[in-house]
Amino acid sequence: MSFQFSERVPKNDSDPVGDILKVAGSPDVISFAGxxxxxxxxxxxxLKKVTNQVFDESGREALQYAxxxxxxxxxxxxxxxxxxxxxxxxxxxxxxxxxxxxSIDITAKMFIxxxxxxxxxxxxxxxxxxVFRSYGAHxxxxxxxxxxxxxDQLEKAVAENSNTKFIxxxxxxxxxxxxxxxxxxxxxxxxxxxxxxxxxxxxxxxxAIRFAGDDIEPVKFYDKEQRVxxxxxxxxxxxxxxxxxxxxxxKDLMPKYSVMKQSADVHSDNLTQHIVAxxxxxxxxxxxxxxxxxxxxxxxxxxxxxxxxxxPAGVNYSHPEGGLFIWVEVPGDVDTIKLxxxxxxxxVAFVPGEPFYPDKVTPGTFRLNYSNMSEDQIQTxxxxxxxxxxxxxxxxETSSVAQH
Amino acid sequence: MSFQFSERVPKNDSDPVGDILKVAGSPDVISFAGxxxxxxxxxxxxLKKVTNQVFDESGREALQYAxxxxxxxxxxxxxxxxxxxxxxxxxxxxxxxxxxxxSIDITAKMFIxxxxxxxxxxxxxxxxxxVFRSYGAHxxxxxxxxxxxxxDQLEKAVAENSNTKFIxxxxxxxxxxxxxxxxxxxxxxxxxxxxxxxxxxxxxxxxAIRFAGDDIEPVKFYDKEQRVxxxxxxxxxxxxxxxxxxxxxxKDLMPKYSVMKQSADVHSDNLTQHIVAxxxxxxxxxxxxxxxxxxxxxxxxxxxxxxxxxxPAGVNYSHPEGGLFIWVEVPGDVDTIKLxxxxxxxxVAFVPGEPFYPDKVTPGTFRLNYSNMSEDQIQTxxxxxxxxxxxxxxxxETSSVAQH
Numbered sequence: 001m002s003f004q005f006s007e008r009v010p011k012n013d014s015d016p017v018g019d020i021l022k023v024a025g026s027p028d029v030i031s032f033a034g035x036x037x038x039x040x041x042x043x044x045x046x047l048k049k050v051t052n053q054v055f056d057e058s059g060r061e062a063l064q065y066a067x068x069x070x071x072x073x074x075x076x077x078x079x080x081x082x083x084x085x086x087x088x089x090x091x092x093x094x095x096x097x098x099x100x101x102x103s104i105d106i107t108a109k110m111f112i113x114x115x116x117x118x119x120x121x122x123x124x125x126x127x128x129x130x131v132f133r134s135y136g137a138h139x140x141x142x143x144x145x146x147x148x149x150x151x152d153q154l155e156k157a158v159a160e161n162s163n164t165k166f167i168x169x170x171x172x173x174x175x176x177x178x179x180x181x182x183x184x185x186x187x188x189x190x191x192x193x194x195x196x197x198x199x200x201x202x203x204x205x206x207x208a209i210r211f212a213g214d215d216i217e218p219v220k221f222y223d224k225e226q227r228v229x230x231x232x233x234x235x236x237x238x239x240x241x242x243x244x245x246x247x248x249x250x251k252d253l254m255p256k257y258s259v260m261k262q263s264a265d266v267h268s269d270n271l272t273q274h275i276v277a278x279x280x281x282x283x284x285x286x287x288x289x290x291x292x293x294x295x296x297x298x299x300x301x302x303x304x305x306x307x308x309x310x311x312p313a314g315v316n317y318s319h320p321e322g323g324l325f326i327w328v329e330v331p332g333d334v335d336t337i338k339l340x341x342x343x344x345x346x347x348v349a350f351v352p353g354e355p356f357y358p359d360k361v362t363p364g365t366f367r368l369n370y371s372n373m374s375e376d377q378i379q380t381x382x383x384x385x386x387x388x389x390x391x392x393x394x395x396x397e398t399s400s401v402a403q404h
Numbered sequence: 405m406s407f408q409f410s411e412r413v414p415k416n417d418s419d420p421v422g423d424i425l426k427v428a429g430s431p432d433v434i435s436f437a438g439x440x441x442x443x444x445x446x447x448x449x450x451l452k453k454v455t456n457q458v459f460d461e462s463g464r465e466a467l468q469y470a471x472x473x474x475x476x477x478x479x480x481x482x483x484x485x486x487x488x489x490x491x492x493x494x495x496x497x498x499x500x501x502x503x504x505x506x507s508i509d510i511t512a513k514m515f516i517x518x519x520x521x522x523x524x525x526x527x528x529x530x531x532x533x534x535v536f537r538s539y540g541a542h543x544x545x546x547x548x549x550x551x552x553x554x555x556d557q558l559e560k561a562v563a564e565n566s567n568t569k570f571i572x573x574x575x576x577x578x579x580x581x582x583x584x585x586x587x588x589x590x591x592x593x594x595x596x597x598x599x600x601x602x603x604x605x606x607x608x609x610x611x612a613i614r615f616a617g618d619d620i621e622p623v624k625f626y627d628k629e630q631r632v633x634x635x636x637x638x639x640x641x642x643x644x645x646x647x648x649x650x651x652x653x654x655k656d657l658m659p660k661y662s663v664m665k666q667s668a669d670v671h672s673d674n675l676t677q678h679i680v681a682x683x684x685x686x687x688x689x690x691x692x693x694x695x696x697x698x699x700x701x702x703x704x705x706x707x708x709x710x711x712x713x714x715x716p717a718g719v720n721y722s723h724p725e726g727g728l729f730i731w732v733e734v735p736g737d738v739d740t741i742k743l744x745x746x747x748x749x750x751x752v753a754f755v756p757g758e759p760f761y762p763d764k765v766t767p768g769t770f771r772l773n774y775s776n777m778s779e780d781q782i783q784t785x786x787x788x789x790x791x792x793x794x795x796x797x798x799x800x801e802t803s804s805v806a807q808h
Contacts, residue, residue: 001631006517006539009660036469044463051455059448064644065440093528098647098669105668111539113410130667134513135410165408198407227405239467241674243502256413263534264509265502269673270645384600401465 007114017126017355020340024349030381031349032368033193035175035324039372041292042239043283046226050278062274064112068262069254070096070246071378072152073272074277075160078246079283085207086221087230092251095261098232098268100205100245105131106260107201107229108198112137117161119151120168123327123356124366125175128168137165141358146318147182148174151188158196166199166229167192171219171325176356176367180321183216190222205245208289210322211297226250234276236324237289239291242272247263290376296324299370302378310386324371330364330389332396339392410488411518412538421530421759422643424744431517435753439579440730443776445696446643447687452717455802456681458675466678472666474500474657475674478681482650489611490625491634496655499665500674504609504637504649510664511605511633511651516541521565524572525553527731527760527769529579529607532572532688545762551724552578552585555592562600570603570633571596575623576611577727580760585726587620604632609649612641612693614726615690615701626699630654638680641693641730646676700728703774706782710782716797728775731757733792734768736800743768752788759790768786 024031054062066174069075075091082089097103104127112118114136120129122141132139142153148171158164167189171181181189193200202219233245251256261267279285303326307317316329328350330339336352343349353365358381368385370378427513428435458466479495486493501507508531516522518540524533526545536543544565546557553573562568571593575585585593597604606623624632637649653661665671683689707730711721720733732754734743740756747753757769772789774782 001603001629003654003657004515005660006513006515006520009514015659015663034469039464039468042464042467044459048456048459048463051459052452054434055448055452055455057451060443060446063446063645064443064446065438065639065644087533098673101667102669109410110413111408111410116410127667127670132665134664139700139740144789181591195541199405199407199413225405235469239675240469240670241467243669243673250407255417255419256409259414259419259534260538263505263531263538264668265506265647266531266644267647269502269647269676271676272673360658380452 003295007136010130010133017351018353020349028347029349029379030347030373030384032370032373032381033349033351033367034372036372037236037240037324038292038295039293043288044256046283047239047279049305050282051275053265054274054278058274064270064272065269066267066273068258068267070094070268071273071277074273077277077280082248086217089248092254093248095247095249095254095257096268096273097245097261098265099235099240099243100231101127101202102264103231103245103247104128104201106264108132108135108137109259110256111165111199115163116165117163118165118168119154119157119161119164120358121170121174122358123176123353124358125170126169128203128354129358134169138292139358144177144179146159148179148185149189151185151192154189157191158181158192158198161168164196164198166201168201168203169219170203172204172216173209173320173325175206176325176351176353178318178320178323178325179327180216186216186219187222188217194225195225198227202228202230204230204232205236206323209293209296209324211293211300213321220248225325237285237292238276238279242269242276244272246277246314293322296371299373299375299378300311300326302375303370303382306382307378310383312386312390324369326368326370328366328368329362332393333363334364334392334396336364336366339366339388342392343385343388346384346388347363348381348388350385412532412542414537421755424753424755425768427748429463432751433748434751434777434781434788436774436777436785437753437755437778440776441640441644442696442699445699447692450687451679451683454686455679458682462678464669466675468674470671470674470677472662472671474498474672475677475681478677481681481684487654490621491652493652496658497652499651499653499658499661500672500677501651501665502669503639503644503647503651504635506668507635507649508532508605508607510661510668512536512541513665514660515569515603518716519567520571522567522568522569523558523565524559524762525574525578526756526762527580528572528762529574530759532607533762543762544596548581548583550583552583552589552761553593555589555596558593559596562596562602565686567772568600568602570605572605572607573623574607574621576608576722577613577629577729579610580729580755580757581731582621582722582724582727582729583731584620590623591626593623598629599630599650602631606632606634608636610633610727611636613697613700613728615697615704624652637732638739641696642680642683646680648672648676648680697726700775701780703777703782704730706779707772707786708776710767710783710786716786716790716794719793728773730772730774732770732772733766734797736768736797738769738796738800740770743770743792746796747789747792750788752785752792754789
């Protein structure tokens, strides 16, 4: 039969990022393309131990249907963690989700009518863009610098789009740029949101993985009018395979969120919720996060040093103080796909910048991940990448001269 | 701030079923309201054993990000199971979801544009109605009898609604009625779908829980044109807390489903997918399902006998050959909410029929669940329910006489 998809489904059947990850997955290729945490850091023995306890102590409860908004003991643990991080919250403000992706999806479904404007950092998390588009959002990108979204341009974008529903921001070690929004701009963002009476979706999967500089309070810390929907996840601080995230919200929103969550998947995996709650009561998760931060700091340092050594002059890159990603900008109108193909010949891979842009793409941009590779692989991979960049720049200059 | 929800969010903040389950949850009340499997049948020791194996053998893989469409070994196990049940399928036809609710949600999101018609059994699963409404569907209910949807009325509904996207059906031991569609009508449904070139969403969470009569081939068995999207789940045959379901589809649809699944929650809990795949390779799940069927058969028999003994003459009820539910129709325009309140005074509860109807509600209807209560509780509860029904019918007749 001929299937007629809804308007929410992308017309295009291509999956550029999927194709890239497939090519990058070849055993010869050193891939900085994914966004995978280091699996050797997963606390497997500890999780195994608490899982046995869950089966022994509350197996029937953990395997049964449960509350849409999540397991109360886990929500309680998260509330405590949130308060330590500058977010006033009780269990009544917290809903468990099947990972941050679902938090984004449910929030978008609840608030975006077709044609509503969503303002995002440019570039930003590509799967958030996919979600916003699927609900018919008009997406407006705001330029960033090293301190995050530029506030004058943000205010201009809000003022020009009276139907703005919310600002979507990843304030810490942003995906894909690795940049962090300054405290001053966080305050300004709240002021703008207050002035124009709009919401903010603060997506913070990486905030706990800071390995340099000082912690900065979340945007929600400055939010006196409870307009910030704050999202975080266990994916980067524990294990992404568990698909557990959470939303901190104005508690008046909980009944609607509960209805929409029930519609989405009834509730998140209850066994896993029990496992993670038990893990947090039996172990100090901050000690575990410290281990992750140390390893990622070391890997980032190795990547930075290799970039300085092997990349040609003129290439710009971000200097993340945490998270998983470095953003690279190669000057001179380089075609990123051509660069990617050259890299594959050199057996190294990244994610090209294109899919992270809501509108006009900056050429020659790409994202590097350092969390999932050994220090040796990082050294070798960046050396290959440096050669590929030089080769591409030279070809580009030659063809550019030829055109004149 | 004043939050402006999208059109997808129900305007009404009331949650009648939630309120009912809250009242029914009182310790004095015998509740036939929920749809919970019997937790004493969960294979806790077996699951614990295979979970330890998963942590030992493939902990890193199980805790890491994974494929959107699901763990290949689990999809393989499901494909084998599907073939035994009359559905030709390979791994390429199967996507794992976070429970059947998500299968319904993703399918609805992918195919329903606002104003498109979805045809459903009347009454039907209320959370499917919620999903269809959230995407702006025009829902048309088709009357049923003991053999399922009436086919002449189905064809009339399809013919009258040229924008029909799909028929949503629960062919086996339907929720809420417990009724099963005959083989003849399944064939007819496919013929109608072929004739009008529309899809069928076949939701089959209960099919394996048959405890009387003969198995009937799924609607998808008759589907030569691959227009049936078949949904099932581990919720009723293993444990609902695990939130794992699957979709069997035309493999041409897989790329779009994969994109939409990734947007929804990246993928379903990977640890749990590994646990269930291991359970299915180490144990015979059919032996486990046999245990469930025996217990539910016994509970249904006890409930049936009690109904025959305690319900007043004239009350109709379905005679399910499997699944979890019996549907009751009290004659004489009885107000179901009034009946519910009388039942609560008698310390017994059910789910009133109202929310299961897409449009006009049949008064005096309600759903009983027998899977989650002991035989003693079923006996006592049905006795109380019989008294409450008699009391309500008498009051109704008195007030009806008074009005004349």
